[in-house]
Amino acid sequence: MTRLLLAITLMCASLGQAVANVAVKSVRFWQAPDNTRVVFDVSDAPEFSTSILNNPERLVIDIKKGKLDLKLDDVAISSTLIGKLRDSTPPDNQTLRLVLEINNRFDVKSFALKPYGQYGDRLVLDIKDLAKQETAPVIESPKAGQSRDLIIAIDAGHGGEDPGAVGPKGTHEKDVTLAIAKRLADKINAQKGMKAVLIRTGDYYLDHRKRTAKAREKRADLFISIHADGFKDKRANGSSVWVLSQRGAQSEMGRWLEERENASALLGGEDSLNLSKYDNDVAKVLLDLSMYNAVGSSLDIASSVLGEMKHVVPRLHKPTVQQAGFLVLKNPDIPAILVETAFISNPKEESLLLSKNHQDKLAAAIFKGVHKYFEQRPPEGSMYAMNKVNRHVISRGDTLIGVAQTYQVSVNDLRSKNALTSDVVRIGQVLVIP
Ligand SMILES: [Zn+2]
Numbered sequence: 001m002t003r004l005l006l007a008i009t010l011m012c013a014s015l016g017q018a019v020a021n022v023a024v025k026s027v028r029f030w031q032a033p034d035n036t037r038v039v040f041d042v043s044d045a046p047e048f049s050t051s052i053l054n055n056p057e058r059l060v061i062d063i064k065k066g067k068l069d070l071k072l073d074d075v076a077i078s079s080t081l082i083g084k085l086r087d088s089t090p091p092d093n094q095t096l097r098l099v100l101e102i103n104n105r106f107d108v109k110s111f112a113l114k115p116y117g118q119y120g121d122r123l124v125l126d127i128k129d130l131a132k133q134e135t136a137p138v139i140e141s142p143k144a145g146q147s148r149d150l151i152i153a154i155d156a157g158h159g160g161e162d163p164g165a166v167g168p169k170g171t172h173e174k175d176v177t178l179a180i181a182k183r184l185a186d187k188i189n190a191q192k193g194m195k196a197v198l199i200r201t202g203d204y205y206l207d208h209r210k211r212t213a214k215a216r217e218k219r220a221d222l223f224i225s226i227h228a229d230g231f232k233d234k235r236a237n238g239s240s241v242w243v244l245s246q247r248g249a250q251s252e253m254g255r256w257l258e259e260r261e262n263a264s265a266l267l268g269g270e271d272s273l274n275l276s277k278y279d280n281d282v283a284k285v286l287l288d289l290s291m292y293n294a295v296g297s298s299l300d301i302a303s304s305v306l307g308e309m310k311h312v313v314p315r316l317h318k319p320t321v322q323q324a325g326f327l328v329l330k331n332p333d334i335p336a337i338l339v340e341t342a343f344i345s346n347p348k349e350e351s352l353l354l355s356k357n358h359q360d361k362l363a364a365a366i367f368k369g370v371h372k373y374f375e376q377r378p379p380e381g382s383m384y385a386m387n388k389v390n391r392h393v394i395s396r397g398d399t400l401i402g403v404a405q406t407y408q409v410s411v412n413d414l415r416s417k418n419a420l421t422s423d424v425v426r427i428g429q430v431l432v433i434p
Contacts, residue, residue: 021065022046024096029079030160032204034132036079038100039161040123043069048123050110057102059127060088061110066096081106081129104131119161147383149195150222150374152188153215155328156181156198157227160205165230167350174203176353177226180341183363184224191371193383208327215334221379222301222370223336225328228344228353229317237346238317239362241306242338243298245323298335300377305337305369312361313342314352339366390433394425407433 023043030037040046047064068087075085083101090097106127113122156178158164164173178200185196197218199211206214215223229236302321310316317340329336341362342349352358378384392403400423404411415423417434425431 022063022096023067023069024063024098025069027070027075027085028161029077029082030204031079031081031202032160032206033201035126035128036081037160037204038079038082038125038127040125041119042066042121042123045114045121046112046123048110048112050108050125052106052108054105057104057106059100059102059106059108059125061098061100061123061125062091063096063098063123065094068096081127100125100127102127104129106130147193147386148381149193150379150382150384151195151197151218151220152370153197153199153218153220153223153334154181154184154188155211155215155223155225156200157225157328158205159200159203162205165228165344167230167344167353168234168347169350169354171344171350171354173228173230173344176228176341176344176359178203179356180359180363181226183360184226184366187363187367188370191367193387194371194374211328212334220334221374221382223329223334224366224370225326225336225338226366227338227340228342228349229340230345231343232345234345234347236317237343237349238315239309239313239342240317240322240340241302241309242322242324242326242329242340243302244329244336245325297377298329298337301335301370301373302337304373305339305366308365308369308372309339309362312358312365314349317343392431392433394427394429394431396427398425398427399423400425403431403433409434 021044025041025043027041028039030039042063046066048066049062051060051062052058053060072085072087077083077085081103083103084099086099086101088097088099106129108128109126111124113119113124115121156174158172158174158177160174162174164177166172181198181200185198188194188196197215197220199214200206211225212223229240299321306316306319306321310319326338329338342353344350344353374382374384375388378388390407392398392407394403400414400420401411403425404414407414411423413434414420414431418431
């Protein structure tokens with residue numbers, strides 16, 4: 001009798017265990033302009049399936065051996081795409097069935113993420129709002145005689161599930177990068193002949209391919225990724241500017257940073273399968289000669305930005321442009337730079353990063369560096385190219401007639417443009433070419 005009772009008890013216990021293998025502990029919502037990411041924190045690698053029901057629109061999630069470890073009524077849904085999260089009658093008693101009521105027609109991509117960083121196992125649903133599908137951008141080519149705006153893509157690092165580095169006061173890198181990116185966009189949009197495209201506009205994660213794809217779709221002339229460093233040693237400080245290196249980082253700090261910034265993909269929730277595939281694609285793209293050209297101008301833009309930043313930051317972490325293999329800089333055809341604005345892990349610099357005044361100074365310095373570069377080397381067809389003032393600095397042996405011939409202008413025009421009273425020029429004199 002006792003033995004039988006024990007056997008029954010054991011059976012129940014093991015049954016109970018089997019049913020409650022995957023506990024759903026919490027849920028987060030990250031709304032982007034055209035999709036919402038829903039993340040369930042679960043106690044173990046989930047086995048699950050999803051299905052879509054229409055009229056009304058619903059997403060059904062069946063988790064094998066799932067159980068609820070949270071009160072669904074307490075869940076705050078911070079997405080206008082999602083109406084409600086509830087449970088429903090499961091197909092069998094081994095399954096937990098959850099239902100998301102969706103406010104628009106939608107599509108879904110779902111995957112599980114293994115524990116990484118501060119996160120345990122996660123079940124991720126990317127719900128695409130089909131009503132907000134971005135239509136293909138209409139990019140008008142400027143008419144003859146008209147110039148086009150320079151397009152500057154500004155990428156605020158991290159976002160959503162991926163906070164980036166976290167400061168001693170708890171400041172998230174993703175928040176300061178967005179604040180600085182928005183200020184930079186304002187400055188760019190206030191400049192005639194330049195237009196900003198914010199790659200990320202709110203608190204959500206975008207994978208690296210989407211970030212660069214958006215820049216390419218908008219035909220960006222430059223891609224600027226904004227970040228703030230984090231290091232295990234709180235004393236580390238200063239700003240740095242980076243460009244892509246095909247070989248990977250030169251310095252130990254660079255390697256550490258490269259690893260950390262690239263880990264963002266795992267933290268933010270990218271399919272690791274897709275990621276490795278992406279790297280293969282990138283490897284192929286790297287062979288493209290245009291890549292080398294883009295890296296070349298990236299270096300010049302980066303030095304121009306670094307040259308301006310040194311006036312507004314307490315210290316440069318590195319006095320020269322650094323190179324590392326950041327995923328987000330792997331644009332095959334667009335010059336790309338990555339600005340590490342400061343060390344958020346350093347208490348003093350964390351405070352600076354939170355200061356609106358300092359955020360503005362950083363944005364102004366980046367803007368100035370970019371503006372100066374394009375003034376010097378404006379892409380063809382841009383307003384910068386049309387407004388470019390050609391100057392010639394007189395060196396030994398130069399004559400006024402010689403300069404006029406070089407630039408194919410008349411001596412008279414050259415004389416009047418520079419208000420010259422004689423044809424004698426001296427070494428070092430700067431002539432504006434009409
Ligand atoms: Zn970062």
